[in-house]
Amino acid sequence: MDRRGFLALSATALAAPSVVRAQGTPGARSTLKFVPQSDLALLDPVFNTALVTRNHAMMVYDQLYALDGSFKVQPQLVEGHVIEDGGKTWRITLRQGPTFHDGTPIRAADAVASIARWCQADVLGQNIRALTEEMVAVSDRVFTIRLKKPFPLLAEALAKPSSFCPVMQERFAKQSPSTQITEIVGSGPFRWVASERLAGVRAVYQKFDGYVPRQEAPSFLAGGKRALVDRVEWHTLPDAATAAAAMQQGEVDWWEQPSPDLLPLLRRNRSIKLEVKDRTGSLCMIRLNHLVAPFDNPAIRRALLPGIRQADYMTAILGDDRSLWNDRCGFFLPGSPLASEVGLETMNGAPDYDKVKRNLEAAGYKGERVVFVVPADNHRLNAMSEIAGDMFRRVGMNLDYQVSDWGTVAARLSNRGGLDQGGWSVWCNTIPGVIALNPATQSYLRGPGKAGTFGWPDLPKIEALRDRFMEAEDFAEQKSIAEAMQRQAFEDIPYLPTGALTQPTAFRSNVTGMLEGFPIFHNIRKE
Incomplete structure (x- = not known):
């Protein structure tokens, strides 16, 4: 029996996972039970930008500005x-009324x-x-940002949906971003229930009754964020078959x-819906550490390109359903205005491991x-790691393949x-995908x-081009x-880009x- 048949059989035969059933939470219609992509290991979205941390943080923290469904x-x-x-x-005024979860x-x-x-x-x-001369609170509701030169994208930056700027209490925000904040006194529509956190198993959120939503209709991360369930539980389940059985039951x-x-x-169960909710999806990659040999050598990094399909x-x-993925992916979201085919000829043929070996030798590996x-x-x-690991082995790299959990x-x-x-x-x-639009x-x-993100490339030519982009006056120049x-x-x-994908999410x-x-948790009801 192949893996697909085994998983399907297991999911049909398994009883509902006791880790979920045993909670016995009262008020089933007021409790939403969610299975995340991985365990929530880190809680601070500034300290760590993992998507599971981002999804958690968007529940408990609010933003100064936010993107709507049209990315405005x-x-x-x-x-x-x-x-x-x-x-x-910039003279910025806060709304009257919003409070933190302690009521301040x-x-x-x-x-x-x-x-x-x-x-x-x-x-x-x-x-x-680097552009800021001064940023200061003028009153309880007004602050100013004085810049050395105009930066029209300030609001866009503060509205980023990933690696975003969460609004925290001053006492927490004074801490270094290299130190994780573990106590959450948030500003969003749900509050963190620390007493019910069980690492590797469960995270719990409660509706914050004191949250003051905007009056506009909700649209992506903007508008009125109304928590319509009293409680949200995240359950980390041991495997896909267990999750499927829990969904079916x-x-x-x-x-x-x-x-x-x-x-x-799952499609055969009429009580379950499968829909692609995130149309921009995700860009996938093999990220190399530029600080450590051998990938501190750009020629060695380039040498791997013929091994990528x-x-x-x-x-x-995602299997063979091409409607869910794109294998003509560069460094911008495929199909977006700035996406192009430039450079894609260097990869995506049948993997040529012999060529990669020759390239590595010539590059000095x-x-x-x-x-x-x-x-x-x-x-x-x-x-992805299994495919990439196989490539590294085939081309003769001295691979130390270390498997652990996401938190580690x-x-x-x-x-x-x-x-x-x-x-x-x-x-x-x-x-x-939404952050790869420009x-x-x-x-x-x-x-x-x-100063960059994990992998820490030092690429002055790319940085210079980015600076030019930020000052470009029209779309033709930006393109x-x-x-x-x-x-x-x-x-x-x-x-190394490895494609772009969208994925159905499953819900009752x-x-x-x-x-x-x-995953956005406000505006959701259980009928």
Whole structure:
């Protein structure tokens, strides 16, 4: 029996998982039970930008500005702003009424501290920090940002949907972004129930009755965020078959990323819906550590390109349904205005491992150890890692393939040390497609060195092109610069692109009001 048949049989035969059933939460219609893509290991979205952490943080923290369903910036905690001094001074006023989960009002001082902390960690925030002359609270509801020169994208930066700027209390936001905040006194529509947290098993959220939503209709992350269930439980289940059985028996309400092997089984159940909610999906990649040999050598990074066929990675994640994935993926979201075919000719043929071997020898590879960190409990990353690991072995690299859980991998990624200091060489990753629409927010197409995100590429040519993009005056110029950036990226290799995908999410038919985008928990009802 093949793996697909085994999983389907197991899912049919398994009883509902006791880890969910045993909770016995009163008020089934007021409790939403959710199976996330992986366990929630880290709670601070500034300290760690993992998507599971982002999804959690969007429940408990609010933003100053937010994107609507058309990806337009809207005020969220902000009432409005005035731009003065030729674009160099922003005077921002907060809404009257919103509070933190301890009942204290959200003040301008909290907003200033939250922006300052985020600006230290985020690559776009670092641009704002470098341009800022002064950021100060003028009153409890008003703060000003005085810039050295105009930065029209300030609101867009503060509205980022990933690696976002959460509004925290000043006392927490004063902490270094390199130190994780573990106590959550949030600003969003749900509050964190720390007493019910069980690592590796469960995370619990309660509706925050004191939340003051905007009056507009909800649209993606903007508008009125109304919690319509009293309680949300995240359940980390041991495997896909267990999750499928729990879905079929109504023990859980929503499975974020159902295994493609089990989609036919789930489709046969009339009480379960399968829908693609996030139309921008995800970009997939092999991320290389530029600080550690051998991938500190750009020629060695480039040498791997003939070994990449994106369809292999996409099939490993989602099977043969091409409607769910794209294997003509560069460094921008396929189909978006700035996407192009530039450089794609360097990869995507049948993998030529002999050519990769010759390339590695010519580039000076000397058998250095390659530590590949792999989270077995994340289907997407594990599936890609198996394909990439096989390539590394076939081309003769000295592979140390280290499998653990997502929490262990996530904690390790921030280690910039050598391999003898617990560092790493390579990992597989996905990023939200919405951040790959342009160079301003595509944080993995950056080269600021140690100031950047995990992998820390130092790529001055790409950085110079990005600076030009930020100052471009029309779309034609932006398009030309984006093509130049992609061409340069296939020389510098900030990462190896392995495709783009969308994925159905599975939810019970009595769950209504689910918004478009990644998992968003406000506006959801259980009928």
